[in-house]
Structure formats: C-alpha cells, structure tokens
Amino acid sequence: MAVETQAVKRPIQFVAPVAGASGAFAGVFVGAANGSVLLGLLLGFGILATIAVVLLEVLDPGLEKTAKWVLFAAMAAAGFLLGGLPGLVVGGLFGWFFGWFIYWLGMGRYRVPLPPYLTAGQVLWHYGFRVICGSIFVFLITPILVVMPLSFNAQDFFTFTPEMLRFDPAGYSLKHYRDFFTSSEWQQALRNSLIIAPLATVLSVSFGTLAAIGLSGEHVPFRRAIMAILISPMIVPLIISAAGMYFFYSRIGLQGTLLGVVLAHAALGIPFVIITVTATLVGFDRSLTRAAANMGADPVTTFFRVQMPLILPGVISGGLFAFITSFDEVVVVIFVGSARQQTLPWQMFTGLREQISPTILAVATILVIISIALLTTVELLRRRSEKMRGLSPG
C-alpha cells in the first residue's frame, strides 16, 4: 500500500503571511484600477491576512462551507461597489479563489498528493512549476478564446468596448454574423472553400491511400527516395511552393483556374494522408489479406472488404488533415487562384491587411468551432484505431 500523506493543519504564522502576500498581489491590480497601487497592496495584505486568521483560528472548522460562501458574497459585493458589474464578477472570482486557497493552504491539503518526504522547497517547486505550465497553457489558449466574445461586439472595434465590460446587452449583437451570412463576397468565399477543399481531399485521399498501401509492403525499391518526394510538399515552405506553382501553372494554363487550385491543394494534402495511413498500416496484420486471398477473394474484394474497414480510421483522419490543410491554406491559393477562386482564408487575409471589418472575428469564431469538431473527430478516430490495434486499453 502506498504511503498516504495526511493533511496536517499548518501554523497560522505561516498561513497568514502567505495569504496576505497573495492578497497583496491581487490588491496591486485592484489598487491600480482605482488609483493607488500602494494602498491596494497594503490593504490587500491586511485584509487577506485577517481573513485567514478569522477563518482558520476563530471559526469552527465545521463551518468551512458557510465561511467560503460568505467570503464569496462579501468579495462580490465589494467588487460591485468598486467597479459595477465587471467588479462583481472579478470580486466573486476573487472570493471563490481565496476561500479555497486559504483552506487549502491552512489545512495542509496541498501536501496530500505529494510523497511525505518532500522538503518545503520541493513542494514549492512542485506547485511553482504547475503555475508556470498553467501560464503557458493560458498563452496557448487565450488568443483563441479572446476572439469569440469579441465577435459579438456591437461596435466595429477590434477590442472590448465599455458596454461589453459592463455586460450591457446593448454592447453585444450578432451583426457581424449577419454580415457574414448576407455579404455576397463572404458567401462566395465560403462556397469556394467548400468546393475546393473536398475536391482536393478526395484527390489526395484516393491517391494517397493507394500509395501508402504500396509503400507499406516489405519489398519496395527506392522507398526512402519515394517517401522523401511524397512528403516534400509538407516541408518546402509554402511561399516557395506557391511561387513555383504560379510560374509553372501559368505556363500550362492552369493559373487562375479552379482545377489549378484543386491540384495544388491536393499536392499539399498528400503528405498528411501518407503519414497517417502508413502509421495505421504499421499495425495492420498482413495475414488477414492472405487469409482472404486463400478463401478465394480477389485483390479488389480483399481491399474493400478486409483491408479498408480496418485502416478506415487512419484514412479518415488523413482525409481530415488534408481537408483542413486545403481549407486553411492561403498562400498558394493567392498565387495560383484568381479573384474568382477567392476562399475564406484569402478573404480573411485581405480583410486583415486592409482592416475592413470585424466580420473577420465572426468568421474566426465559426472556424474555431469547426476545428473543435474536427479535432474531436480525429481524436475519437485515433483512440478507436489504437483500440482496434490493441495499442492502448481505454
């Protein structure tokens, strides 16, 4: 049985100053927003240290839940007095956090998940490291999250208006979405994207799957060289592919045509299909095809009835990669396409360069939702394929 670390109540001489310090940290921001940093710092320290003493020393430990609720309500009310509705939200969050933090710290609960022999420094590092990682995750995800509320902005601004911060319904509207769905330019771009991406995907998936099956054989001459050529569209910088395709496609009359864009996008999507399908084929049991052949199935039947169902998850996620590659691609389409092939990302790019309208943010939100859907699908497929190949339990 593993050694369990017990939660041991910490001395108040340790808890009060730490809680005070966190309060001072928060106080700096509250103070700055209200005019005086120094006052905020001192008050924050004092208030939080006092609260810690009251909660841990004066109150009965059985009252923990009530105390947390009272703190939450009090902080929210204080926030409302200081800064209206946004203050209410921030205050409430502060109250919830400090209530949890003081008990977590004071009752020594932070020690529970850790081995009992760790020194104080190691414990500090353990949590400090998690805070660092947390802020990196915040860095990763914030830009995507910020776009969403901004797309409901009633003004043509790229930032939060005071009305939005006051949660005034007048500050929010769906007008950018309406713009998107009524503007002929955006609709044309959407249509183009929805034509080009599936066509390119079909091309790269059908060629790519066949080639991946060929490549997964045991005796393939020049395997490395062929692989290098097939993967190269992913490695060569897009601007170079775009330049080369622009020169070459204008020579053979494909520049500015839908076919040209589809072919170019199919070429860009192929590496993703090859990589995912060959990865799936690594776990494919070749004796199954031999068994099928043994029982009289011709190669085509074997492929569609035996091999295809088993590698389907890999093929689909390869296809999704190819789809998103084409759907997101902008550099090549700018050069290979003409105004009639303007796609969604191209329209966004033009909009961003010329700063026309925040409709871009509405489009961005829609695209984020699409990518969440695609991500979920790919993850589910990956798990399913791993389960089928017995690589992971779960």
Added chain:
Amino acid sequence: MTDTTQETSGPMLAADGTPLKRSLAKALRAQKLRALALIAPLLLFVLITFIAPIADMLFRSVDDSQQGTVHGTMPLTAEALKDWDSSTGELPDNAVFDAVYTDIFVAAENKLHTRVGSRLNYERTGSSSLFRKTGRGLDDIGEVYQDQFEDLDPDWDEGTPWAELMGSPDWLTSMQGWEDGQPLPPFELRDGVADLLPRTAAIYRVFADFQIEEEEKSLLDEEPWSIVHTRLYEDLRDGDFSTYAGPRADMVKAADALVDTAEFETIALKDGFEAIDEDWLDIGLWQTIKAYSTSYTAGYFLNAVDMQKTPEGVALRDENQRIYGLLFKRTMFMSMVITFSCIMLAYPVAYLLANLPMRTANLLMILVLLPFWTSLLVRTSAWKVMLQQQGVINDVLVWIGIVGDDARLVMINNQLGTIIAMTHILLPFMILPMYSVMSTIPPYYVRAAKSLGATNWTSFWRVYFPQSVPGIGAGSILVFILAIGYYITPEIVGGNTGTFISNRIAYHISSSLNWGLAAALGSILLAAVLILYWAYDRIVGIDNVKLGG
C-alpha cells in the same frame, strides 16, 4: 521428406517444378512491381503538380532568354555585342548601334521594350526610363529620311506602293482580293528584292509579319515604319539601281538620285541615339547590356546575395542597395529566436504532460491540440486583436494602470509582434515531438540518480535532460523549417521591420514582377530548408513524423 531431397541432391523445386530460388525471385519481383504500381499514380501526380513547379522555379532563377530580356527580345544586339570587348573602354561600333536600333524599334512596336528596360533596371537604375524614352524617340531618326522621301514623292508614305515594291505578285493578288473578316494571306517577298534592297527587305518582312499577325491589318493601307525608310536610305546609298526595271522603278530611281545629292540630310545612328538620351554614350550601359545578353545568367542569384557583375568581375553592391543579406540574416535570426522561445515554453509543458497521469494529460493535451487545429488566419487575427495599440492587451494594461493611456505599448508591426505571434503559432509543433520523446523516458533512471544521492538539479540535468535532447532536436528543426518560410503572419503583424525573406519573394512575384529574382531568392531559401530537411531525416527519420500526438 528428407529422403527425397537427399536422393535428388539437385536444387529445391517449387510445386510447379521450377527451382525454388527462381520461383521466389519471381514472386519478389511481382511484389515489387505491385508496390510500384500502387505508388506510381501518386508519384506521378506529385511530380507534375509539385516537383515540376519547383524545378521550373529553379530554372527560372538562371533563365534569361524569355521575352523581355536582352537575349529574348533584342537578339541582334546580343549577337552584335559578342564581338565587342567591354574592357577596352571604347563605345561599341556602328554595327551594334544598328542592331539596337532594329531591336528596340521592333520591341517598341510589340510593346516589349519597357520590359527589357525593367529587366535591365534590376541591374542598372535608370534603364527603365531610358528604354521607354528610346522607344518613343527612335522615330526621330527614321523621320529624317521619311520626310525627305515623302517630299520627293508622297507615294513613299503610302502602303500600296511599298507593298507592290516588296511583295511577290501572287501575294499581291491575294492581298488585293482580301476582304474584312478573312484571314490575311501570309507575306511573301518578291524574287530579287532581297538582293536589290537587302536591308529594306529584311525590316519590311518584319513589319509585314507584324501587321499581318499582330495587328491583322492590310499592308495596302498601312504606311511602313520609319525604320524602313532608314534602311531604304542605306540600301540606296550603297547600291546601284540604274538597271532596275521591276515595279515602281521610277520611284526607286528618283529616290536613288535624291540620296546621291549633296543636300540630302543624313544622321549618324550614334548621334541619333545621343539626341534621344546621352546615356547611350555611357560605356557602363553597354557593359550592363552585354553582361546580361546571355540566355543563362547568374545575375538573379548575384542580386539575391547583394552582388552584381561589373567589368572587373563580381562585386558587392553599394552599401545602400544591400537589402537581401540583411533580410536573410533577419529571417535566420528571428527564426532562431522563435525556435528558442518555443523550446523554453514547450519544455515545461511537454515535461508536465509526459509525467501526469494519462487521463489528465489527455485533457491538457486538448489545450495544445486546439491551437494546432485552429486556422492559421484565426490565430493571426487573434494576435492582431490582442497586440495592437487599441487592442486587448494594451486595454487591460491601461485598465489596471500599469501603462498610461498615452504610453500604450507598440507590440505590432515590428519584430516583437512577429516573434510573439509565431511563437504561439509554432509552439504545438515543438510540444508534440518533445512529448512523444519524453513519454518514452523511463522514470526509474531519475529515481536511481536520486537514490544515489544526486540533487534534484543534478538528476534532471545529468540524467533526464540528455534523454530528452532528441525531442528538442526534432522539435527545433521542425519549428525552424516552418519559421524561415513563413509568409502570412509576418505579412500581417510584421510591419516593415518584422518581415521575412518570403515576404520579399511574394513582393517580387506580385508587385515588382521581377520573377527571376523571386525565383533566385526562393531557390536559396529552398536550399536552406532542404539541408535542414536532410538533417531532420537523419536525426528523426521522416517516417516518424507524428501528427496530433
């Protein structure tokens, strides 16, 4: 079984009686062929849609024989300049001026002279306007003769007399029967006229073909170009026409007589060119034209590394014209900064993900994969929204009072903006390879180190870190390759100082139309990427690229 093999002692046989070895080889060959047959369609597809364009770009970076180059549009000049020694410091002789006269005149009629001008302008500033001016001014030379011939006989300025003089009778008949809408009969020279008026016939033939093929006009209605008159003068000056008895003999003889009189005004070609622009007497111009008159050139590559051809050989450009070296250096430097910041941010995250329980790690992984799957344009626009001066970050900083409203931070349209946005965009490409390496590092080495008395730091630095280096290497090369070729993000958040070499390539393709230079810059970038790709293949193996965990 053993009995039979011992008895026959020959080669082992397959069921159908062929030796087993041969039968195996046959099966193997069939297998190889089947594999190749499956791969072939895709390989062909990629070769045509992707490899051929890249090859075309490489070719373009040295090709100087297209229309609009000296070799392609001024062939006579290119030929004539071969005999001129550019190092003597003497101007080329009259034959060269003669060739330039014809070339630019014809090019101007085809509206190609400005393209030659722009082509030479890449190497010598001022060429563009010089050629435009010359294209307009060359008529001044021919008109000296044209006016005098016209004064003598207005027929010299009419289409029909010229057509009768130069064209063959058959052609003339079908030309006279021509009606609007029909295809024009192709021009044929009259027998003997090429001997009688060699230069005139040559230039008239070019004029006739141009009228018929490009303009689709009847030669009977079109007066010839002024250069035809210049050539006529030269032929009349040199030839003897006393015995000529063909069409329009009177006209020709009268003109011959006029040319021989003392009053007949002439103009030397060199003087004519000088009158248009004194630059034509500048030896440097001729040196440039000669240097770029070959069909293949290293000029674009030299230009791409801030060098140029001079009579003394290859040399660096003037200080104020060197931009590509700076751009390449900046691209490298910024890509390195981005790669480094990605390492710094990705390492803790990958470590955490690799050491958390599976369920939590999978959940946190979503936070990494969501940006990875989100459209590049969405992330770039998000950073534009965040970073601009009236943007979210500045607003928050002002709201909590860290920055004054009048001292908002400038974080966009400079290098900082590009670095922040691209670090964010490329971070998942660093985290994923690092994670896949770190999750294979067994935890007991670190435990062993600690139980042997190593401190936390030592056990990390001497035991864990070396095992995670392959992940750092894989991620770094991937991020670096992606970073040096980036175009969209620097274009939107980079401003002037935060742009990469790719932005310059795009500029040369779509704005300045200097495709050769764009191709040369692209080729250099491609070479850099391919070296890195090769290194990546050696270190990681291209088959091991993982997508999304």
